[in-house]
Amino acid sequence: MGSGMSKRVRAPRQESRPEPERQNRSRAVSELLPAIGGAAFRKFGFVQSSIVSRWPEIVGEKWAGASAPESIRFPPGQKSAGVLTLTVRGAHAPMMQHVAPEIIERVNRFFGYAAVAKLTIRQGEVATWRVPAAPPSERPVPPELGNELKGIADPELRAVLESLAAGVAATRGLPKIG
Template sequence: MNKPRRSARPLPDIAGALLADAFRKQGFSSSELVVRWSAIVGDDVAAHAEPLKIQWQKVPDGQPSQPGTLVLRVDGPAAIEIQHMSHVILERVNRYFGFAAIGKIAIRQAPLRRVPPRPDRRLDPHAVQSIAETLPGETDPALKDALARLGAAIKRK
């Protein structure tokens, strides 16, 4: 008996479903606020603060829902600056949502969970050219190019 074959699902679909539950537990209806944080609030704020969660107040049935509290993780030295900019952050976040979803901001001082920037892997073409000129002329051109790029990469470090 042949079993029906299941086609492989793309990784982003699987990861998206798994991450959606984690974001929902932190009060985010979607991952958009976290993923687009820098575009929403600007690079000046995103360099020192990141969203942790949104706390929503429980309201009795029939009552209008209350705006939530956006909890931000902020670098210690930047906490006062972010506190003074809280009205600007509120405006930018609510403009992104399209309505007054967030009513206030709470700040938690802690180091940010930053992904270290990837080092620049581009080589200086002038360095590659100057190293290539020092190699013997009768060398295979592909080998000469590879050795020149290797030499430039070593010199860069």
Template sequence: MTGMAPKKPPQISDTPDRRMRGFEPAGRLLRERIRVAGESRGFAVSRLLTHWAEIVGEDIAAQTRPVKIKYGKEGFGATLTLLVRGASAPMLEMQKGEIQKKVNACYGYNAISSIMLTQTAPIGFAEGQAQFTPAPKAEKPPPSPELRARAHETAEGFGDPTLRAALEKLAQNVLSRSESRAKLKKG
């Protein structure tokens, strides 16, 4: 038995070898592909793309879009290229320092050393349309009178008017969802 090597204990991995059972969020399925696509354009932090308005503010985000990040030969001092409406470029040129500070705060260190502005027409460019403002959220239709009456009946037994109003609103939401699901099943 002297020629036999001792058995190694099994290694415990943080990630399972098989997929979850049941529903798996689409974001988890696509996370690796999104990361690779973002890194091909220089975006090691995809949050810069997905939360651009939160990072730089609504007023700047309405006029700009991050296009790519180009790193220097040594890996330090990257250049962020922003797509900008032509008329907004002079004002944004003066705000480059502020934009740079906000983007570096997103990274957690001074990743961006310079910002380059690329001007475009507000209607788009050769590859497709450059959307500078997000589409407005669709407003929900008001609840039907029957649904409001049912919600009012549900919350009627409570004495506190604030609590009653909150429960009535909750009942409206629950009842409208159940009606929508019933319509989907019929159609």
């Protein structure tokens, strides 16, 4: 070895890693939509898209008819103390300024933490919110479930649960896929 030639050292063989499971399987559209909708909402400043879809629930029908959430902007690196921007019909803007603390409180209660610290108002056109009426149940509700559902005060929720109960009661055996 003294002749100036060095011995070549081979690196140990790296073990082959198992191939990751493929993701190009068939998926239900409902499985894909939350990711697509979530990306679009995040692009426009919404961390949680349900604030848009549940706005009448959060602030009430009266204020939801005059306003719509536009965006929530947080300080860099934080997910609290954000600024909620609302689009409000022109004549309703002064009223919304007066109820801003209550709206902030309701939005924070919805999130479960102090997500919003400030409210800004932008005048503009607001789409009217309509809660879709539940379709009438075509199948009869089983009597053992019907009596328990009568105690639910929200008519829309009761109609949806009655429809679900009727569908479950009408199902016999395993579902057929075909």
